[in-house]
Amino acid sequence: MFDKYIVCPYGLRNVIDEHGSIEGFELKIRIPYYRGVPLSVVDSLKITIGAETFTNESIRFTVASGSFTMSEMSTVATRRWNFDEDATLKVTRPGGLVYFDQRVEVLIAIRAPYGIFTGHDVKVLSLEPDKYLAVAAK
Amino acid sequence: MFDKYIVCPYGLRNVIDEHGSIEGFELKIRIPYYRGVPLSVVDSLKITIGAETFTNESIRFTVASGSFTMSEMSTVATRRWNFDEDATLKVTRPGGLVYFDQRVEVLIAIRAPYGIFTGHDVKVLSLEPDKYLAVAAK
Amino acid sequence: MATIKRGVSLYSYQEEYFLRTMKLEDCIKAVSDMGATGVEIIPEQMCNEYPDLSPEFLKKWFGWMEKYHVQPTCADAFSEALLFKNRVLSDDELVDLMERDLKVAHDLGCFVIRTLCTTPMRVIERSLPLAKKHGVKIGLEIHAPLDLGSSWFDPYQDLIDRRGTEWFGIIPDMGVFELKPSRIKADRAIRDGANAKIVQYVNDAYDAKADLKKVREDIAKMGANAEDFKWLGLCARILHTDPQVLKKHKGHIFHVHAKFYDMLPDFTDENLDYEVVVPVLKEIGYDGWLSSEYEGNRTIDDAFPVDSIQQVSRQHEMFKRLIGEK
Amino acid sequence: MATIKRGVSLYSYQEEYFLRTMKLEDCIKAVSDMGATGVEIIPEQMCNEYPDLSPEFLKKWFGWMEKYHVQPTCADAFSEALLFKNRVLSDDELVDLMERDLKVAHDLGCFVIRTLCTTPMRVIERSLPLAKKHGVKIGLEIHAPLDLGSSWFDPYQDLIDRRGTEWFGIIPDMGVFELKPSRIKADRAIRDGANAKIVQYVNDAYDAKADLKKVREDIAKMGANAEDFKWLGLCARILHTDPQVLKKHKGHIFHVHAKFYDMLPDFTDENLDYEVVVPVLKEIGYDGWLSSEYEGNRTIDDAFPVDSIQQVSRQHEMFKRLIGEK
Ligand SMILES: [Mn+2]
Ligand SMILES: [Mn+2]
Numbered sequence: 001m002f003d004k005y006i007v008c009p010y011g012l013r014n015v016i017d018e019h020g021s022i023e024g025f026e027l028k029i030r031i032p033y034y035r036g037v038p039l040s041v042v043d044s045l046k047i048t049i050g051a052e053t054f055t056n057e058s059i060r061f062t063v064a065s066g067s068f069t070m071s072e073m074s075t076v077a078t079r080r081w082n083f084d085e086d087a088t089l090k091v092t093r094p095g096g097l098v099y100f101d102q103r104v105e106v107l108i109a110i111r112a113p114y115g116i117f118t119g120h121d122v123k124v125l126s127l128e129p130d131k132y133l134a135v136a137a138k
Numbered sequence: 139m140f141d142k143y144i145v146c147p148y149g150l151r152n153v154i155d156e157h158g159s160i161e162g163f164e165l166k167i168r169i170p171y172y173r174g175v176p177l178s179v180v181d182s183l184k185i186t187i188g189a190e191t192f193t194n195e196s197i198r199f200t201v202a203s204g205s206f207t208m209s210e211m212s213t214v215a216t217r218r219w220n221f222d223e224d225a226t227l228k229v230t231r232p233g234g235l236v237y238f239d240q241r242v243e244v245l246i247a248i249r250a251p252y253g254i255f256t257g258h259d260v261k262v263l264s265l266e267p268d269k270y271l272a273v274a275a276k
Numbered sequence: 277m278a279t280i281k282r283g284v285s286l287y288s289y290q291e292e293y294f295l296r297t298m299k300l301e302d303c304i305k306a307v308s309d310m311g312a313t314g315v316e317i318i319p320e321q322m323c324n325e326y327p328d329l330s331p332e333f334l335k336k337w338f339g340w341m342e343k344y345h346v347q348p349t350c351a352d353a354f355s356e357a358l359l360f361k362n363r364v365l366s367d368d369e370l371v372d373l374m375e376r377d378l379k380v381a382h383d384l385g386c387f388v389i390r391t392l393c394t395t396p397m398r399v400i401e402r403s404l405p406l407a408k409k410h411g412v413k414i415g416l417e418i419h420a421p422l423d424l425g426s427s428w429f430d431p432y433q434d435l436i437d438r439r440g441t442e443w444f445g446i447i448p449d450m451g452v453f454e455l456k457p458s459r460i461k462a463d464r465a466i467r468d469g470a471n472a473k474i475v476q477y478v479n480d481a482y483d484a485k486a487d488l489k490k491v492r493e494d495i496a497k498m499g500a501n502a503e504d505f506k507w508l509g510l511c512a513r514i515l516h517t518d519p520q521v522l523k524k525h526k527g528h529i530f531h532v533h534a535k536f537y538d539m540l541p542d543f544t545d546e547n548l549d550y551e552v553v554v555p556v557l558k559e560i561g562y563d564g565w566l567s568s569e570y571e572g573n574r575t576i577d578d579a580f581p582v583d584s585i586q587q588v589s590r591q592h593e594m595f596k597r598l599i600g601e602k
Numbered sequence: 603m604a605t606i607k608r609g610v611s612l613y614s615y616q617e618e619y620f621l622r623t624m625k626l627e628d629c630i631k632a633v634s635d636m637g638a639t640g641v642e643i644i645p646e647q648m649c650n651e652y653p654d655l656s657p658e659f660l661k662k663w664f665g666w667m668e669k670y671h672v673q674p675t676c677a678d679a680f681s682e683a684l685l686f687k688n689r690v691l692s693d694d695e696l697v698d699l700m701e702r703d704l705k706v707a708h709d710l711g712c713f714v715i716r717t718l719c720t721t722p723m724r725v726i727e728r729s730l731p732l733a734k735k736h737g738v739k740i741g742l743e744i745h746a747p748l749d750l751g752s753s754w755f756d757p758y759q760d761l762i763d764r765r766g767t768e769w770f771g772i773i774p775d776m777g778v779f780e781l782k783p784s785r786i787k788a789d790r791a792i793r794d795g796a797n798a799k800i801v802q803y804v805n806d807a808y809d810a811k812a813d814l815k816k817v818r819e820d821i822a823k824m825g826a827n828a829e830d831f832k833w834l835g836l837c838a839r840i841l842h843t844d845p846q847v848l849k850k851h852k853g854h855i856f857h858v859h860a861k862f863y864d865m866l867p868d869f870t871d872e873n874l875d876y877e878v879v880v881p882v883l884k885e886i887g888y889d890g891w892l893s894s895e896y897e898g899n900r901t902i903d904d905a906f907p908v909d910s911i912q913q914v915s916r917q918h919e920m921f922k923r924l925i926g927e928k
Contacts, residue, residue: 001574002294034290035320040213040359066692075178075213075686077359078695082324084296111358113394139900140620172616173646178685204366213360215685216369220650222622249684251720 005030006121007106008086013128014096022096024058025049026131028086032119033110036082039066039073041111047091048105060090100127143168144259145244146224151266152234160234162196163187164269166224170257171248174220177204177211179249185229186243198228238265278563280554280599283307283314283349284588285533286322288570291582293322301340306585308344310592314565315341316531318352319380327376329383337384348385349565350415350447350531353377355395367399374403378410388413388530390447393422397431400444407443415447415530421513424448425521436528445528449569451535452517453549457482460538460575461510467579470503478504482511519553526560537572539590543597554598566595604889606880606925609633609640609675610914611859612648614896617908619648627666632911634670636918640891641667642857644678645706653702655709663710674711675891676741676773676857679703681721693725700729704736714739714856716773719748723757726770733769741773741856747839750774751847762854771854775895777861778843779875783808786864786901787836793905796829804830808837845879852886863898865916869923880924892921 011028027047031037042061047054056070063086065079081087105122149166165185169175180199185192194208201224203217219225243260284307292298298306300322307315319326325333341347355373357365365373374391381389391400391414400414407414416432418424435444457479466472474495481491488508495504522529536545554566568591573582595601610633618624624632626648633641645652651659667673681699683691691699700717707715717726717740726740733740742758744750761770783805792798800821807817814834821830848855862871880892894917899908921927 004578005294030294034287035318035354036324036326037320038356038359040361041356043361066694068689068692072689074361075215075688077213077215078698080320080324080326083290083321084294084324111361113354113357113392142904143620168620172613173644173680174650174652175646176682176685178687179682181687204368206363206366210363212687213362216372218646218650218652221616221647222620222650249687251680251683251718 001034001119002030002032003119003121006032006108006119007104007123007125009123009125011086011088011128012097012102012104012125014130015090016130016132018133022094022130024091024093025097026088026090027104027106027125028088029106029108030086031081031083031110032108032121033112033117034083036080036085037110039063039068039076039079039081042070042073042081043109043111043116045070045089045109046107047089048107049097049102050099052093054091054093058092060092062088062090097127101125102127139172139257140168140170141257141259144170144246144257145242145261145263147261147263149224149226149266150235150240150242150263152268153228154268154270156271160232160268162229162231163235164226164228165242165244165263166226167244167246168224169219169221169248170246170259171250171255172221174218174223175248177201177206177214177217177219180208180211180219181247181249181254183208183227183247184245185227186245187235187240188237190231192229192231196230198230200226200228235265239263240265278561279601280557280562280595281314281565282310282312282592282595282599282601283316283565283567284310284312285316285318285350285352285567285569287316287318287352288568288588289584290321291573291577291584304340304344304346306588308346310589312568312592313346314349314567315346316350316352316565316567317348317384317386319377319384320354323380327380329380334383341385348387349567350388350390351377351381351384351386352390353381353392355391355399357394367396367402370395370399371402371406374399374414375406375410378403378406378412378414381412382410386412388415388447390415390417390531390533392417393419397435401435401439404439404443413442413530414444416444417447417449417533418452419449419533420451420454420515422452423515424452424517424525441528445530446525447531447533448522448525448529449533449535450548450550450553451533452515453519453553454514454516455547455549457511457514458537458547458575460572462507464575464578465503465507465510468503469501470507471499471501474498474500474504475507478508478511482514488512516549519549519556522553522556522562523560526562529562529564531564532557532562532566533569534566534591534595535569535571536587536591537575539587539594541590543590543593545591545594550594550598554595558599566599568592604887605927606883606888606921607640607891608636608638608918608921608925608927609642609891609893610636610638611642611644611676611678611893611895613642613644613678614894614914615910616647617899617903617910630666630670630672632914634672636915638894638918639672640675640893641672642676642678642891642893643674643710643712645703645710646680649706653706655706660709667711674713675893676714676716677703677707677710677712678716679707679718681717681725683720693722693728696721696725697728697732700725700740701732701736704729704732704738704740707738708736712738714741714773716741716743716857716859718743719745723761727761727765730765730769739768739856740770742770743773743775743859744778745775745859746777746780746841748778749841750778750843750851767854771856772851773857773859774848774851774855775859775861776874776876776879777859778841779845779879780840780842781873781875783837783840784863784873784901786898788833790901790904791829791833791836794829795827796833797825797827800824800826800830801833804834804837808840814838842875845875845882848879848882848888849886852888855888855890857890858883858888858892859895860892860917860921861895861897862913862917863901865913865920867916869916869919871917871920876920876924880921884925892925894918
């Protein structure tokens with residue numbers, strides 16, 4: 001359910017690290033379920049862009065309550081992804097995305113108490129202006 | 139610290155399952171640290187009996203607050219092993235222990251916020267009468 | 277004389293809430309606008325502070341209750357047993373979660389929490405003193421495919437016999453009284469690739485109480501595709517419990533989930549047996565809530581705009597008539 | 603005139619508590635029996651209900667405080683940053699743990715919690731409003747090898763300059779004022795296999811302030827074994843901060859950990875510089891607690907019975923003399 005809303009129509013952009021290199025890209029997603037959940041039940045994510053596939057290992061998941069890599073998330077039981085909230089997925093991919101229009105496919109699995117809830121969405125998005133990460137304070 | 143108290147001088151015995159077979163044995167240990175801890179920080183356990191070694195995979199850890207396999211324990215952050223409490227380790231070993239006197243060696247690692255606390259103890263224990271697991275109610 | 281009360285689970289407005297066109301206050305106002313007075317909520321859906329509701333939020337919440345002349349009824353809980361990938365939560369941990377949800381419900385002013393059938397009965401039993409402590413009842417939702425009349429309920433009946441009905445009871449979901457294949461679901465199946473002719477054949481066979489094994493062979497010969505077989509499977513799982521079974525549960529029905537998929541413009545529901553169910557509820561003296569759960573959005577949202585407010589209002593027109601409200 | 607107060611961290615009685623020969627009440631009584639009045643506690647050591655202390659436990663706790671004429675001082679917290687094997691807790695999560703410990707301390711009637719130097723300073727800073735909310739101060743323990751006089755403290759001084767000293771300050775552990783190699787530790791090294799002659803040679807060299815690189819070469823020639831080198835390493839790490847440095851911290855010392863390893867029968871401590879430290883504390887007008895932390899048990903328990911009560915009592919005799927208590 002809510003599958004067609006998973007990939008947000010906005011928010012796809014390359015991410016420039018503190019040294020000025022493109023470290024990857026990010027996109028925003030919505031939850032394919034009818035309530036918010038603790039982050040630990042976000043079981044797996046698979047993002048396909050063009051012919052490339054990215055899984056848990058290369059994805060950082062950020063919501064208002066925290067920012068974790070997908071492998072860290074398995075123990076994050078006290079922070080939540082809310083029902084009405086965009087999550088930002090940052091994908092490590094040196095060089096980032098090249099083409100202006102990108103076919104973005106997301107497969108996501110959430111462990112509900114009665115089993116796995118999967119969601120699937122594909123959209124063609126246009127790259128927005130790059131995001132520059134601030135140089136750390138010290 | 140408290141290393142010499144890790145292996146309790148009592149509590150070594152074979153465990154008989156509901157079908158009457160010896161499924162393994164159990165022993166009791168104390169914490170080699172100066173406070174109680176959440177179960178998730180019990181990082182690893184290694185038990186050596188005679189020439190055999192048993193690690194996390196074959197050990198079930200039981201305290202008043204719960205009973206978990208060592209692989210389950212990694213996410214048990216809200217249940218604690220208290221400073222003054224015996225923990226029971228049940229080790230899966232079909233046939234159990236045979237000899238009356240057993241050299242029992244325990245190596246345990248606990249993750250404190252400032253690093254790993256390890257404990258090590260060896261004792262020779264005598265087998266106590268078998269423990270019979272009750273047949274489940276239904 | 278005590279009578280059935282009309283309420284809404286804000287779950288009904290999830291599409292608009294998800295799309296951010298209705299906020300929590302708008303949902304509450306929508307309930308009030310229909311003259312309904314009970315507000316059910318899934319805290320994890322619409323309270324982002326869950327499980328620690330701040331005094332500031334609660335002040336707003338009760339402010340809305342007063343402003344819109346409504347009252348909190350049920351808080352829907354989930355018991356996140358698969359919180360961690362490496363294990364199922366222990367009973368002890370599930371009791372802790374139950375207490376957490378009882379507290380949330382108490383804070384929200386709800387009289388009952390909905391627990392799922394995935395919560396082990398022994399966890400429910402161990403939670404009864406906590407229900408008493410927080411002054412909130414525990415209601416087991418009985419949802420299709422569970423059958424209100426089957427022996428599946430026996431252990432729970434035993435729990436009731438042993439522990440009484442002050443803190444434990446049931447929340448039947450009216451989805452168990454399904455009369456026939458849903459028209460909007462059939463249309464969706466066709467949009468998803470099923471053949472209109474085959475769907476119609478299956479529906480007619482269902483109405484005629486035909487043997488579905490035979491129907492399966494028939495449609496195979498007609499050249500059925502995967503979506504056609506999916507439709508047949510969906511029809512085969514339709515559950516119509518006899519509404520008379522509610523009499524058996526008289527005395528421990530805490531709350532009712534008034535599930536529905538599609539209300540017609542003439543304020544009738546083709547699919548669910550409310551025309552029989554509501555009179556039975558009246559007959560057994562049920563004086564709790566009929567709490568709307570609109571779930572049709574999932575079915576139509578690929579092709580049509582969702583109007584949850586309109587759908588729920590139509591259901592309440594039907595309820596007014598069936599309850600005999602002036 | 604304000605004066606230094608005598609207290610005990612129940613940590614001092616951990617050996618007997620662990621061996622179940624002293625219960626919590628016995629530990630509190632032991633403090634009282636010496637005329638000390640302050641009780642410091644590691645809740646995770648002696649309160650099995652941590653972190654949710656029940657009203658029943660707290661009633662007993664405050665009953666003991668009254669019965670034994672003592673009062674709670676400090677609650678020692680840990681900030682379990684490595685709670686999970688797969689990651690370090692986030693700052694947000696550590697702030698939650700800090701609040702949990704502030705609440706526990708508040709419930710116990712403590713005025714301060716001890717936080718470890720492993721807690722990131724930004725977490726401490728974010729926790730200051732919570733300290734205020736719960737009315738409990740946050741004290742950073744400064745423990746060897748941290749040097750009270752080094753620039754390591756600069757960021758914390760900056761925090762104090764920016765945010766004041768009402769809620770953040772320090773808890774120096776007197777282990778930083780170590781004068782010389784500990785006799786009981788030397789004896790233990792010998793029991794563990796070090797050569798008595800080499801241990802003596804190292805100790806003499808230490809007293810003579812000899813170059814330890816040279817000493818290393820010397821003992822290698824004497825045939826030193828692993829335990830001998832371990833002893834040399836231990837001596838090389840002895841930290842003697844100049845007690846005058848306490849003057850620099852005047853005004854933000856919330857509490858003092860009176861660490862010790864071995865009190866002699868004549869009520870003196872060969873190892874730690876209390877003869878200088880206490881007068882400095884008096885001079886700067888410190889009117890908080892000297893809270894005993896006996897830690898010698900770990901060193902002697904392989905060969906000797908541990909008598910924590912006697913050891914702590916001896917230290918308090920010394921404190922009475924140094925404070926000038928009648
Ligand atoms: Mn329902
Ligand atoms: Mn200390």
